Amino acid sequence: MEFSPQGRLLLERRYLLPGERPHDLFSRVADAVGGPARSREFFSLVSSLLFLPNSPTLMNAGTASGQLSAxxxxxxxxxxxxxxxxxxxxxxxxxxxxxxxxxxxxxxxxxxxxxxxxxxxxxxxxxxxxxxxxxxxxxxxxxxxxxxxxxxxxxxxxxxxxxxxxxxxxxxxxxxxxxxxxxxxxxxxxxxxxxxxxxxxxxxxxxxxxxxxxxxxxxxxxxxxxxxxxxxxxxxxxxxxxxxx
Known part of the structure; x- marks a missing residue:
């Protein structure tokens, strides 16, 4: 998935963890939310931008915070x-x-x-x-x-x-x-x-x-x-x- 310069800047400022790429972000969220049974399906949805969860989920899923509510x-x-x-x-x-x-x-x-x-x-x-x-x-x-x-x-x-x-x-x-x-x-x-x-x-x-x-x-x-x-x-x-x- 390609992002515009503005989109990439927004991801870096708000959602990407240090060293993460967009692909890594989507994988992190999919693994945490989808679990072993549905992580691949969830990754397909978010990486294609057909569905995106809220900002706290993008920020915190798969991290020690674990706070996913907006x-x-x-x-x-x-x-x-x-x-x-x-x-x-x-x-x-x-x-x-x-x-x-x-x-x-x-x-x-x-x-x-x-x-x-x-x-x-x-x-x-x-x-x-x-x-x-x-x-x-x-x-x-x-x-x-x-x-x-x-x-x-x-x-x-x-x-x-x-x-x-x-x-x-x-x-x-x-x-x-x-x-x-x-x-x-x-x-x-x-x-x-x-x-x-x-x-x-x-x-x-x-x-x-x-x-x-x-x-x-x-x-x-x-x-x-x-x-x-x-x-x-x-x-x-x-x-x-x-x-x-």
Whole structure:
């Protein structure tokens, strides 16, 4: 299989181990993934480029790392210890070539009380900056920048700050999405007020016009391409749920 100069350069920078040629890369991956029974078949597929596995598999198959997964979802709980535990796990995953996704919806909003501390909470967007900076410092597999997905529920009191956080070019290592629910869609349809809920205690922090928030999401997406939208209440419509009864 012949590669263009650009293709060969990409292979050398990201996927080839020291001393490897493209043929060696495909053999390494085929032996590790296909096993004795199917390595020849797998080699034929990847060497002809009819099929290619994800980047971590190309990087790590047949090595001591053995990390072949591309995407991980990590919890972010509302304590300093658990936030930074997730940050440490993120760094290790990025180092092995994986990408990470987070919901920051459980973090208490900016200005909220902090037990046992003087001052106020800094909010999820502030902690996202810490995750973004750490990602900048850790290269995925030592060869490429890490990649993150950040989600915040539309009902979070800091939702406007989250929606607009990428307008000025911030958070280069994050894609962001707003998590909307059935309640938001009903309020949007009716032009009604939508309650924002403090995740710390479940109390209503304030209410906003659902259509105003929707317009803010659309305007921000037009400026920066983000946020996207995730429908959090999709489970009742999942085919797998119906099939399993």
């Amino acid at each position: 995407c991980f979802v990590l919890p972010v709980e509302d304590t300093l210890e658990e936030i930074f535990a997730s940050l440490a796990h993120m760094a290790l995953i990025h180092r092995s070539g994986g990408g990470t996704g987070f919901s920051f919806s459980r973090l208490r909003p900016r200005g909220d009380v902090v037990n046992g501390a003087v001052g106020a909470a800094s909010g999820p967007v502030s902690f996202m900056r810490v995750f973004d900076a750490a990602t900048e410092a850790v290269r995925q597999g030592g060869r490429r920048r890490g990649a993150n997905m950040g989600v915040l529920a539309a009902s979070h009191p800091d939702i406007e700050e989250f929606v607009t956080c990428k307008q000025a070019g911030g958070f280069p290592n994050f894609n962001i999405s707003v998590g909307i629910d059935e309640r938001f869609l009903r309020c949007l349809e009716k032009g009604a007020e939508y309650d924002l809920i403090n995740p710390r205690d479940g109390s209503v922090s304030r209410s906003i016009d659902a259509r105003s928030l929707w317009r803010l999401i659309a305007a921000s997406a037009r400026i920066s391409g983000e946020p996207g939208v995730l429908f959090l209440d999709v489970e009742p419509w999942l085919p797998a749920r119906s099939a399993s009864g």
